[in-house]
Amino acid sequence: MKISKREIKQKFINIISTIEYICLKLKRTFMSVDFNNTEIAFHLKSDSELERAYFLFKMISIEPLVRIGTAATNFALKAHLPVEGLIRSTVFDHFCGGVNEDDCLPTIDRMYASKVYSVLDYSVEGKGEEHKFDSALETILKLIEFSKDKAALPIAVFKPSAFGRFELYQKVSEGQQLSTAENKEWERIIYRFEKVCTSGKLNDVKILIDAEESWIQDAVDDLILKLMQTYNSDTLTVYSTLQTYRWDRLDYLKKIHARAKEFGFKLGFKIVRGAYMEKERQRAKDFGYKSPICETKALTDALFNATTTYIFSNLETIHVFIGTHNEESTHLALKLMNNLQISNADSRVWFGQLYGMSDHISFNLANQGYNVAKYLPFGPVKDVMPYLIRRAEENTSVAGQTSRELDLIKKEKRRRNI
Ligand SMILES: Cc1cc2nc3c(=O)[nH]c(=O)nc-3n(C[C@H](O)[C@H](O)[C@H](O)COP(=O)(O)OP(=O)(O)OC[C@H]3O[C@@H](n4cnc5c(N)ncnc54)[C@H](O)[C@@H]3O)c2cc1C
Known part of the structure; x- marks a missing residue:
């Protein structure tokens, strides 16, 4: 049978399109x-x-420089030496959006134009008095108001220690008897958490609650679980945080997942590896108890990935915000989404990085239509210093994240010929 030229051409086109389709898949x-x-x-x-x-990551990759720089900066700020300008033009401007929320707007808008959302993070830490907790509550409520009509700001965040005394969380976590005054103080903490969640629900702003030291977490977990029961029904408002450097977290997740299913509410979780490893290990050593932290990085990684896998198998009832700068863990989540045919923009899944870090993950994910939000810290320069110091420390050559950032910046400099 003779085949016409047209038919041959058509067959050829069909083969090419099939190959193209397979390649795409x-x-x-x-x-x-x-x-x-x-x-x-x-x-x-x-x-x-x-x-x-480039200059900044090069500097903070040198561990002794970070140590000396931290001490010198703390001293200079305490002695009221005029160093704020220097801090602002270097480390502050790289890792923070500004001193107040309005300052952050140009950055929020710029990122949103590239489909990256912002989570305004009022990064003032370590304030131990009632009026400071009330003022932190006012700030977060104001931020929710500020966010409610802005598509770029779908999420708000706070730290438990911003709303109450650390020692009180610890006492409640340890099941200690509270005095009448402490009971009242604890009720005020519950009130602050509830106020924020109610406002989040009313204004359609998700609330992420950060995790801190393990020895205050039981009290926080119990409190948040009750809030999830109240606020997470059809839509999800409340997200707690799981630190997978803690070897008990996946079991904890499974336990409360069973409870959520029994009582018909949904869970929201930010998953992170955890930021207080040295402190945790030191305390366990000092008080002679088994460290709550995985013995090796590989174990933390395995738990992060196992937790991700568990959540993706249960997305109907657990929504997730994956807070990581780790490429492998991010790839795993993408693979799971692909296997389970979850669309890139599925509202049950968010990815998050910190402003000033891992833009290669944030912007490339957003470019493919995934939900991505960057924590955008703000606050007066001297008040955000503890946050900045933590960023500098985790970016030293010892912690090991810098070389990746530096390699990518160098690659981009070469591409731009600068
Ligand atoms: C959006 C966002 C929100 C965050 N919120 C929180 C929060 O609420 N609470 C909090 O604690 N942290 C929080 N973090 C920080 C986070 O916990 C990590 O410290 C940080 O992201 C680095 O981990 P990684 O997954 O990005 O990458 P990686 O560089 O792969 O992992 C580093 C982490 O691995 C763990 N690790 C390193 N060495 C060892 C070891 N020898 N043994 C066991 N484990 C080890 C530590 O947790 C370390 O931070 C947040 C991070 C992001 C991006």
Whole structure:
């Protein structure tokens, strides 16, 4: 049988389209998102901002410099030496949005234009008095008001220690008897949590509650679980945080998941590895109890991934905010989404990074339509210093994140010929 030229051409086109379709499928399955695309990662950074980031990461990669710099900065701030300008133009501007929420607006808008959402993070830490807790409550409520009509700000966040005395959380966690005054104080903490969640629910702003030291977490967990029961029905408002460097967290998740299913409410969780490892280990050593932290990084990683897998198998009842700068864990989540045919923009799944870090993950994910939000810290320079010091410390060569940031910045500098 003779085949016409037209038929041959058509067959050829069919074969090419089939190959194209298979390649596309394979690309989606195996390549996931390309985190090495530095053009997308840094497209919001001007040449001079890129140079500043390069200089900054180079400096904080030198561990002794971070140690001496931290001590010198703390001293200078306490002695009221004029160093705020220097801090602002370097580390502050890189990791923070400004001193107040209005200051942050240009950054929020710029990121939102690239489909990256912001989570305004009032990063003032360690205030131990009642009027400060009330003022922190006012600030968070104001932030929810500020966020409610802004599509770029769908989420608000707070730390439990911003709303109550650390020692009281500890006493409640340890099941200690509270005095009448302490009971009243505890009720005020519950009131602050409830106020924020009610306002979040009314204004359609999700509330993430950060996790801190393990020895105050039981009290926080019990409190949040009750809030989830009240506020997480059809829509989800309240998200707690699971730190997977704690070896008991997946069991904890499974336990409360059973309870949520029994009582018909949903769970919201931010999953992170955890930021207080040294402190946790030191305390366990000092008081002679078994450390709550996994013995190795590999175990923490395995638990992070197992927790992610568990949540994705139960997305009907657990929504997730994946807070990580780890590429492998992010790829795992993408693979699970692909396998389970969860669309990129599924509102039950969010990815999150900190402002000033891992733009290669945030912007490349957002570019592919995933939900991505960056924590955008703000506050007076001297008050956000503990936050900045933690960022500098986790970016030293010892902690090991910097080399990846530096490599990517160098790659982008080469691409731009600067
Ligand atoms: C959006 C966002 C929100 C966050 N919120 C919180 C929060 O509420 N509470 C909180 O505690 N942290 C929080 N973090 C910080 C987080 O816990 C990690 O410290 C940080 O993100 C680094 O972990 P990683 O997954 O990005 O990457 P990686 O660099 O892969 O992991 C580093 C982490 O691994 C763990 N680790 C390192 N060495 C060891 C070891 N030898 N043994 C066991 N474990 C080890 C530590 O947790 C360390 O921080 C948040 C981070 C992000 C991005």
